[in-house]
Amino acid sequence: MTGKHTITVELQYFAQLREQAGTGAERVKTSASSVAELYEELRGKHGFTLPPQSLRAAVNAEFVAWHQALSDGDAVVFIPPVSGG
Numbered sequence: 001m002t003g004k005h006t007i008t009v010e011l012q013y014f015a016q017l018r019e020q021a022g023t024g025a026e027r028v029k030t031s032a033s034s035v036a037e038l039y040e041e042l043r044g045k046h047g048f049t050l051p052p053q054s055l056r057a058a059v060n061a062e063f064v065a066w067h068q069a070l071s072d073g074d075a076v077v078f079i080p081p082v083s084g085g
Contacts, residue, residue, distance in 0.1 A: 006031050007072040009038065015080045021046045035059065036066040039078060054081055 008029050013021045021042075032038035035057045042048060056079040057064055070076070 005033075007070060007074075009070060009073070010075045011042075012075070012077045014077075015082075016050060017046075017048060017078055017080055020048050030070075032070060034066065034070060035064060035068045035076065038070060038076065039066075042078075050080055055079060 006029050008027060010025070010027050012025045013023065018024050028042075030038055030041055032041050036052060039048075039052050039055070039057070052066060057066060057068070058077045058079065059068055059070070059074050061075070
């Protein structure tokens with residue numbers, strides 16, 4: 001049995017996620033291996049109420065699928081739905 005590898009990622013939050021996190025950006029250490037795992041971890045930490053299927057995820061400025069693997073130093077952005085008026 002091997003221990004989980006820990007990486008550090010840079011996060012940015014917008015709109016509702018920024019309000020719920022109480023910050024626009026943070027650096028976190030995580031053992032999450034995918035974007036989906038990272039979001040679940042952050043939901044527990046910050047109490048995010050938006051379901052993953054309502055968000056887009058980007059890693060290093062490119063939209064990615066939720067199963068996208070994460071690497072140390074990645075810049076991750078979760079983009080909530082945008083409401084227009």
